[in-house]
Amino acid sequence: MADRLCQMIDRIYEYGQADKEILAALIEEICCFENNDALEYLRQLAYKTAHKYFGNRIYTRGLIECTNICRNDCLYCGIRKSNQKIERYRLDKEDILDCCEEGYALGFRTFVLQGGEDGAYTPSFVADVVKSIKENYGNCAVTLSFGEQESDTYRLWKEAGADRYLLRHETANKRHYESLHPSWMSYENRVRCLYNLKELGYQVGSGFMVGSPYQTPLHLAEDLLFLTELKPHMIGIGPFIPHKDTPFAGMASGTLKQTLVMIGLLRLMFPKALIPSTTSLGTIAPDGREQGFLYGANVVMPNLSPVAVRKKYMLYDNKICTGEESAQCRSCLDLRVKSVGFELVVDRGDYKE
Numbered sequence: 001m002a003d004r005l006c007q008m009i010d011r012i013y014e015y016g017q018a019d020k021e022i023l024a025a026l027i028e029e030i031c032c033f034e035n036n037d038a039l040e041y042l043r044q045l046a047y048k049t050a051h052k053y054f055g056n057r058i059y060t061r062g063l064i065e066c067t068n069i070c071r072n073d074c075l076y077c078g079i080r081k082s083n084q085k086i087e088r089y090r091l092d093k094e095d096i097l098d099c100c101e102e103g104y105a106l107g108f109r110t111f112v113l114q115g116g117e118d119g120a121y122t123p124s125f126v127a128d129v130v131k132s133i134k135e136n137y138g139n140c141a142v143t144l145s146f147g148e149q150e151s152d153t154y155r156l157w158k159e160a161g162a163d164r165y166l167l168r169h170e171t172a173n174k175r176h177y178e179s180l181h182p183s184w185m186s187y188e189n190r191v192r193c194l195y196n197l198k199e200l201g202y203q204v205g206s207g208f209m210v211g212s213p214y215q216t217p218l219h220l221a222e223d224l225l226f227l228t229e230l231k232p233h234m235i236g237i238g239p240f241i242p243h244k245d246t247p248f249a250g251m252a253s254g255t256l257k258q259t260l261v262m263i264g265l266l267r268l269m270f271p272k273a274l275i276p277s278t279t280s281l282g283t284i285a286p287d288g289r290e291q292g293f294l295y296g297a298n299v300v301m302p303n304l305s306p307v308a309v310r311k312k313y314m315l316y317d318n319k320i321c322t323g324e325e326s327a328q329c330r331s332c333l334d335l336r337v338k339s340v341g342f343e344l345v346v347d348r349g350d351y352k353e
């Protein structure tokens with residue numbers, strides 16, 4: 001069995017792709033059974049691939065959680081509109097610029113502005129914030145992540161100077177998508193947004209949750225194949241973790257192993273992609289992010305949000321790094337990255353062909 005699985009892994013390493021059925025079988029065999037030799041083999045090839053393109057460099061992005069107000073109602077998400085138990089907040093322009101100032105001093109050269117789909121974050125407001133960041137920090141990249149927007153809005157933000165956009169597709173199976181989202185959201189619109197962002201010239205990040213409710217190995221294989229078509233520059237994945245005040249409160253989390261397997265496969269299929277080791281991975285296991293680097297992840301996105309709002313941006317239960325100052329997070333990560341032989345770099349960390 002181990003030999004057969006290792007052969008499949010070899011083929012993915014060599015060709016960068018595989019059929020849906022093969023991917024699904026491989027994912028199932030490694031994740032659901034004790035195929036530790038195959039898991040270690042995947043890890044070694046993924047590590048070798050990341051090393052070939054990035055050496056021991058880990059890129060870092062400062063994440064600013066701008067608003068937890070959201071018109072959407074994704075069933076998995078703690079800041080969904082129907083959650084009446086959370087205290088809502090929104091940062092103003094000055095708050096965001098303060099975070100950037102602090103982040104710049106700490107060595108961040110990419111700022112990620114993320115938030116819910118908040119009507120007060122109008123196209124012109126966000127464009128104005130982006131312009132100011134670019135004026136103050138011309139050598140930094142600005143990444144936006146404010147969900148699904150009109151094409152004109154994405155264009156305006158691009159013209160204002162935004163470099164990148166993060167929008168996970170969440171799942172590439174239409175029926176599965178519908179089981180995770182409210183009736184007014186559609187898979188087609190999600191995909192339309194992603195292709196639109198690419199056309200507009202953004203470096204695009206997509207991705208999915210691992211172990212989300214009702215997900216099967218076949219769905220995960222479909223996620224990988226969807227990404228081979230989209231060809232994103234960045235791919236963010238992390239385990240699903242339930243939030244106590246959502247309809248998925250009682251559901252099981254995605255596991256560390258499942259997530260590591262998917263990071264490893266992503267690295268083999270997308271050798272040059274920017275793949276973060278996410279906060280959710282660090283939440284389900286104390287050394288989750290370190291392990292992510294050993295499976296080919298090469299980006300980390302510590303929190304730059306003001307400490308006063310961090311506990312309010314709870315997408316899932318027990319999220320880490322909500323009590324720490326930005327400087328603490330940065331130096332903690334420095335140590336974590338070093339503990340597995342990598343180095344955090346002061347760099348925009350653009351995608352390179």
Ligand code: 5AD
Nearest residue numbers: 076077168239240241243280315316
């Ligand atoms: N568990 C894990 N990840 C989540 N996200 C939202 N809710 C959860 C959850 N409960 C992820 C989604 C979203 C990103 C910002 O956070 O994939 O795209």
Ligand code: FES
Nearest residue numbers: 321324329332333
């Ligand atoms: Fe935030 Fe360790 S990375 S405290």
